[in-house]
Amino acid sequence: MAKKINPNRVPVPEQKPEVRIRNVDEVVLGYDFDMAFEEANRCLQLPKPGCIKGCPVEVDIPGFIRAIQERDLPRSAKILWDKNSLPAVCGRVCPQERQCEGTCILGKKAPSVAIGKLERFVADWAREHPSESGVFDIKLPKPSGKRVAVVGSGPAGLTAAADLAKYGHKVTVFEALHEAGGVLMYGIPEFRLPKKIVKAEIDYVRSLGVEITVNSVIGRLTSVDELLKDGYSAVFLGIGAGAPMFLHISGENLNGIYSANEYLVRINLMKSYLFPEYDTPIKIGRKVAVVGGGDVAMDASRWSLRLGADEVHIIYRRSWEEMPSRLEERNHAKEEGIIFDFLTVPKQFFGDEHGWVKGIECYKTELGEPDERGRRRPVRIPGSEFTMEVDTVVSALGTVPNPLLPRSTEGLETTKWGTIAADEKTGKTSKDRVWAGGDITSGAATVISAMGAGKRAAADIDAWLRSSG
Ligand code: FAD
Ligand code: SF4
Numbered sequence: 001m002a003k004k005i006n007p008n009r010v011p012v013p014e015q016k017p018e019v020r021i022r023n024v025d026e027v028v029l030g031y032d033f034d035m036a037f038e039e040a041n042r043c044l045q046l047p048k049p050g051c052i053k054g055c056p057v058e059v060d061i062p063g064f065i066r067a068i069q070e071r072d073l074p075r076s077a078k079i080l081w082d083k084n085s086l087p088a089v090c091g092r093v094c095p096q097e098r099q100c101e102g103t104c105i106l107g108k109k110a111p112s113v114a115i116g117k118l119e120r121f122v123a124d125w126a127r128e129h130p131s132e133s134g135v136f137d138i139k140l141p142k143p144s145g146k147r148v149a150v151v152g153s154g155p156a157g158l159t160a161a162a163d164l165a166k167y168g169h170k171v172t173v174f175e176a177l178h179e180a181g182g183v184l185m186y187g188i189p190e191f192r193l194p195k196k197i198v199k200a201e202i203d204y205v206r207s208l209g210v211e212i213t214v215n216s217v218i219g220r221l222t223s224v225d226e227l228l229k230d231g232y233s234a235v236f237l238g239i240g241a242g243a244p245m246f247l248h249i250s251g252e253n254l255n256g257i258y259s260a261n262e263y264l265v266r267i268n269l270m271k272s273y274l275f276p277e278y279d280t281p282i283k284i285g286r287k288v289a290v291v292g293g294g295d296v297a298m299d300a301s302r303w304s305l306r307l308g309a310d311e312v313h314i315i316y317r318r319s320w321e322e323m324p325s326r327l328e329e330r331n332h333a334k335e336e337g338i339i340f341d342f343l344t345v346p347k348q349f350f351g352d353e354h355g356w357v358k359g360i361e362c363y364k365t366e367l368g369e370p371d372e373r374g375r376r377r378p379v380r381i382p383g384s385e386f387t388m389e390v391d392t393v394v395s396a397l398g399t400v401p402n403p404l405l406p407r408s409t410e411g412l413e414t415t416k417w418g419t420i421a422a423d424e425k426t427g428k429t430s431k432d433r434v435w436a437g438g439d440i441t442s443g444a445a446t447v448i449s450a451m452g453a454g455k456r457a458a459a460d461i462d463a464w465l466r467s468s469g
Contacts, residue, residue: 007110010039012117017335021305024190024273027332028092028117036121040068043113044106051115054103056452057159059083061100061115064122077126077133080119085162086155086201086451088127089184091120092193094448095326127200138208141168146465149174149232151218151405154182155447156238156438158205159454160461164236165208167462172232174216179269182240184447186269189299191306192329195268219405224412224434233468234433234461237420238454241401241439247291251349252395256285256357260296260396267303282307285391289313289360291346292396293323294444298330300394301338309392313339315346317365317378343367343378347385349393359389399444409434419443427457435461 013029014020020027031039043065051061060079067076080087096102096116104112126133146169150161153175161171179185184198206212218224218239227235244259246252263282266272270280288304290297293316304312314333316323319342323330334340343365350359364384367376401418413421413430420429420436427435437453439445 005044005106005110006038006042009042009111009114010035012114017332017337020191021302021336024306026194027191028328030124031117031121033121033125036068036118037071039114040065040118042106042110043069045069046105050103050105051100051113054100056099056448057083057455059087059100059119065113065115065118068118068122073122073125073129074133074135076122077135080122081126081135083455084119084451085159085205086184086447087119088123088197089155089193089201090448090451091116091118091123092197093184093188093326095446097327099448124197127197136204136207138166140166140209143170144168144465146170146233147172147231148234148236148461148465149227150236150238151224151227152176152182152238152240152438152440153180153202153212153214154238154240154438154450155184156240156440156450156454157182157236158202159451160236160238160435160437160458161210161454162205162208163455163458164461165205165210167458169462169465171210173210173212174218174222174227175212175214176217176239177269178214180212180214182238183242186265187296187299189264189268189303190273191302192299217404219408224405224409224431228433233465234435236427236454236457236461237405237429237434237436237440238438238450239402239405239440240450241399241419241444243400243402244395245397245400247346247395247397249346249348251351251357254349254351254357255355256283256391257349257393257395260290260292260300260394261399263300263394264296264303267307273303273307283392284309287311287313287390288392288394289315289388289390290394290396291315292398293318293325294396294398295325295329296398297394297396298325298333298338300396302329302333302336304392304394305336305338311339312337313341313388313390315341315344315360315362317343317345318367318375319343322367322375345378345380350387357390357393359387360393361385361387399439401440401443417443425456426460427453428460 064079101112271278272282288309290301365378368379411431427437435457438450
């Protein structure tokens with residue numbers, strides 16, 4: 001007899017909106033065992049599942065869920081960590097609706113299995129029960145004697161480093177900032193991804209023998225060529241795309257207008273939300289406007305509320321459907337009272353006599369023909385200009401690669417977008433013994449796509465190291 005499936009997802013406990021906007025604690029509280037067990041039992045365990053192909057690191061999703069169904073959490077954790085070195089991060093921040101859950105076959109007739117929430121549950125359980133889970137008791141292969149340098153400690157670099165260490169190579173990660181983790185540390189807020197979780201997952205990578213050297217900007221003090229001469233057989237570049245994009249409109253240099261990068265780095269990395277305990281302040285007015293529609297815009301707007309703004313607007317040139325941010329964050333932002341000004345584009349900023357922003361002139365758009373990515377283009381409506389008063393603006397338009405390292409590395413080809421040109425399947429660049437992956441090759445994308453690129457490059461580097469003797 002066919003198994004009866006609960007047509008509804010087990011709801012995940014969350015902090016209530018009116019409570020969470022007054023603290024920085026995690027919004028989503030996660031499943032307990034009974035909830036995870038019930039949700040896992042919604043998985044059909046089909047012989048040809050759709051979910052695995054939706055995951056760029058190819059987690060054996062039916063396998064780890066079956067282990068939950070069989071109440072075998074150590075086996076479930078082992079299956080997860082086999083393919084994914086950062087499962088507690090991915091369970092929290094992957095855009096699951098476009099990845100694994102988007103290809104879940106149950107999703108054709110009912111809400112898909114909550115794969116991300118189950119992954120988070122197992123990863124958190126394993127971290128809280130290290131000896132019982134057994135996943136941190138790692139048996140590494142005989143050392144190959146080869147050294148690999150990884151530049152950048154975001155999800156791409158950490159994944160490449162972990163996999164290379166598991167292949168038996170000695171890995172050193174060079175990170176420009178004073179903390180490892182890339183966007184996981186400096187971009188994604190505490191209330192979505194607690195830093196103790198990121199640190200624990202980085203500790204796992206370190207436990208594989210990976211050395212992480214912070215405050216090391218490659219391309220400035222040391223070059224890629226020097227690393228290659230210095231005994232590293234190969235170099236992987238996972239340096240992200242962290243330079244901000246600007247609107248290039250009048251008034252953009254006024255005080256009180258931040259790039260999202262500066263805003264989020266000050267808050268997340270320099271801990272300005274704990275000022276004066278930490279000595280980096282941030283000035284946020286009563287009325288904040290955030291320009292953009294991605295995860296960065298959601299994060300900046302939700303931080304603004306938590307830091308005391310009374311009214312926060314998101315100004316976005318398309319509509320809800322076209323927004324690239326994770327659906328869960330968008331829904332959370334809406335529940336928290338963020339005001340969405342759709343089909344709206346800033347035209348110029350106005351300042352007061354002291355040079356502080358005090359208003360934005362915007363115009364309205366309507367959606368026209370689809371662009372090359374299939375999203376309908378915003379078309380300006382003549383005569384639709386209007387003005388809104390603001391005290392603070394955060395520009396979250398997207399990011400581009402920082403040109404420092406590509407420019408200082410001879411023989412490394414870049415594309416017209418400033419990304420490093422690399423083979424999509426292997427990460428191999430135009431320069432001998434150099435691989436690259438993550439946002440620096442794709443442009444700003446997602447944690448899991450960066451991890452997938454790190455994984456593919458690590459496999460190719462390993463194959464090359466073995467064949468080159
Ligand atoms: P990064 O994470 O950018 O890491 C690159 C690292 O390289 C950085 O630590 C940097 O300091 C270092 N570096 C750069 N240059 C050098 C150098 N010359 N020498 C040494 N080190 C260097 N994606 C999701 O999937 N889900 C989300 O919810 C999500 N939210 C986001 C929220 C924000 C605010 C931002 C900014 C991005 C978000 N993203 C999200 C996107 C995701 O974080 C990125 O796609 C991902 O981090 C890219 O990984 P990466 O390893 O390529 O680069
Ligand atoms: Fe889904 Fe991300 Fe987990 Fe893969 S790593 S199964 S895409 S949540």
